Amino acid sequence: MVPNMQTHLIEITVPVNGVPDLLTYSIPASLHQPYLVGRRVCVNVGHRKVVGVIINDQNINCPPQVTPRMIDALLDESPVVTQAQIDLCRFVAEYYFSPLGEVIRLCLPANTPRNLPKDFDADKKKKSRKSKTDLPPEDVTATHLELTNDQKNVIAVILAAGKIPLPTFSKGDLEAKLNGEGLINSPLKKGGRGIFSTLDGSPSAFLLQGVTGSGKTEVYIAAARAALQENKSVMVMVPEIALTPQLVHRFAAQLQVPLAVLHSGLSKTERSKTMLKLLNGEVHIAIGARSVLFAPMPKLGLIIVDEEHDQSLKQDGNPRYHGRDVALWRAKHENAKIILGSATPSLESLLNVEKGKLKLLLLPERIGANGLMPHVEIVDLKLRSQHQPSRKKDRSASDGQRLCILSGPLKEAIALALQNGEQVMLFLNRRGYAAFALCESCGHIMQCAHCSTSLTYHQKSNLLRCHQCDLVRPPLCVCPSCQEGQMLYLGLGTERVENEVALCFPDAKIARLDRDMARNHTKVKSILADMQAGKIDVLIGTQMIAKGHDFKGVSLVGVILADTALAMPDFRASERTFQLLTQVAGRAGRGENLGKVIIQTFNPEHPAIQFAQKHNVKKFNELESESRKLAMQPPYVRAALLRVESLTDQDAERISQEIKSVLHQQIRAHQQLLSCSALGPVPAPMARLRGKSRWHIYLRAPSIETRAHLLKTIKQNEAIQKEIKRSKSRLVIDVDPFLLM
DSSP states (O other): OOTTEEEEEEEEEEEOOTTTEEEEEEEGGGGGOOOOOOEEEEEEEETTEEEEEEEEOSSOOOOOOOOOEEEEEOOOOOOSSOOOHHHHHHHHHTTTTTOOOHGGGGGTTOOSSSSOOOOOGGGOOOOOOOOOOOOOOOOOOOOOOOHHHHHEEEEHHHHOOOOOOOOOOOHHHHHHHHHTTTOOOOOOOTOOOOSSSSSSTTTTTTEOOOOOOOOOOHHHHHHHHHHHTTTEEEEESSSSSSHHHHHHHHHHHOOOOOOOOOTTTTTTHHHEEEEEEEETTOOOOOEEEEGGSSHHHTTTEEEEEETTGGGGBOOOSSSBHHHHHHHHHHHTTTTTTTEEEEESSOOOHHHHTTTTTEEEEOOOOOOSGGGOOOOEEEEEEHHHHHHHHHHHHHHHHTOOOOOOOSSSHHHHHHHHHHHHHHHEEEESSSOOBBBBEETTOOOBBBBBBBSBBBOEEEEEEEEEETTTTTTTEOOOBBBBSSSBBBBEEEEEOOHHHHHHHHOOOOSEEEEEHHHHHHHHHHHHHHHHHHHTOOSSEEEEGGGSSSSSSSOTTEEEEEHHHHHHHHGSSSTTHHHHHHHHHHHHHTTTOOOOOOEEEEEESSTSSSHHHHHHTOOHHHHHHHHHHHHHHHHHHTTSSSEEEEEEEESSHHHHHHHHHHHHHHHHHHHOOOOTTTOOOOEEEEEEEEEEEETTEEEEEEESSSSOOOOOOOOHHHHHHHHHHHHHHHHTEEEEEEESSOOOO
């Protein structure tokens, strides 16, 4: 059908790989009405019926020789995606080099299908725009806490911050500037906002740095209360699903308003109903993990990012966005205030403070325990393994091996805490019972058949499991390699620590919280509630227990092995270790009694451990910052990781070499790019994952613009894309990578 007075052109996006971000279709004039943008449509793409979202319905140019196809059906009576969400998705798609259709799916009702049956009948489609289901009421009583002077001062600054007008750009001026640099065409879209609007804040953007236990949550709640009084919406993002129940309870108790909670534990129906309530303005507060960023929030007035430094805020699958950075963009472009909170701020945020893009607010004093930070003791595991009496005393009770799970000082401290009716938290950032299975005769280690990693033994399920691809197999008694040796299950995991504590303290009530447990959100909520009520004596867990929790009864925190994060092949390993140790140490002594922390380590002199012992965030950041500058690493450069995944190692290496060659040609050809560098290609630290060989190229550039130019060159190189398609390979672009795996 040729578009005429009876049809109207629209641009849509669909979550289909290999198609352009925007497709032009026609819609009958009878369906052309206000507020088409943000509504779902059924369209034909190739031989499939798929669901798309209308992105634009104005000023669409179509070549005369092209005949746009007609949509099959308009699926919604009103928009399910707001214009603000569409703007956000366009930014994420362009900045992180992700397909727009994949990003827009994060905004859609969870029950939106990718594909529709070929016999789909638009007249029979279900209309589910109305929801009568209320959010479950919180069984809470209003609470009012007395604020400290530091909290009052910080809150006053936040509330006094005025709004700023949205930045306006002259498209022509910016286009000329960028082209004048010989780099790229302007990325600006209709409306004049481009991806190169900086990922920083405004006079209404704050970094709230407060020591653990200083009352950051009370500041969040006060700021949220003020936003609600202005008839604004509030978004709260946390890094871990385990943090949501306690945070929800505190917000509900003090604000006494309905809350929308978004997390992976919700069913599709529950998530869709929750999103609908936010869209309709029935609920004004949304709390959740990083995907809460894409929730419809009319009249958004405040965004809170708790634990802004946390690596969990970076999505490791497509789209590979960073929750903190996207939150800053959304706050700036929706004229909302934003608070980034942490006891151990990221170097990225601290650099933005130096540049004046964030305003630093401090809570230097701890509430409770007379304001004293917990006492931290370091146990050098090298010395204890060399000392005969200690070696016998510290030997594992579970299997008689020489491995020290609980050192003598830690055992004594646990016994004393339990005797005094106090609670204990034990931290190890590795789940499972044993890290690997090894043959005592030939040394063979059980490896995953699809990934270059060892299988972890889980005692409770009696299975060997790959933590990368989730492959499972039964444990073996005899080595599959030499057919003679006995398999030993070595290394530490949270399951093994749980077993050890149960053997040493049989009367203690013990619980474990790690990713294995987190698959059951109800179980997580129950464990946290029991811990809060004092029904658990010892809580053992991974980084899920390291941050955000406020258990007044915890007097002792034990770090079983502080070295696990230091062994990661990543330039952020030291920073990550320091942050984890500082955060987990902060769980101790949040009541009236002074807390104690015992850190077991083989590297007691490492700066991350030394500064964590002294609670010296400032000195560690200064040292780490200088190290990053000298090494030319983020946040002082803009980085991207290009990963080629292929069925064979030869294909992965060959395509990576071609990409490296194109990058070098571009860098040599442009004077502005000479300060860029492309390192590699090399096999990835996880050289094989889910049956695919993986090769890396690490790109560094002085600015977002230069990096974007180089990445776009690769994406648009026909020879490279043809070779990727021919070999059934995949090119993954990870902008601002957080883990170089």
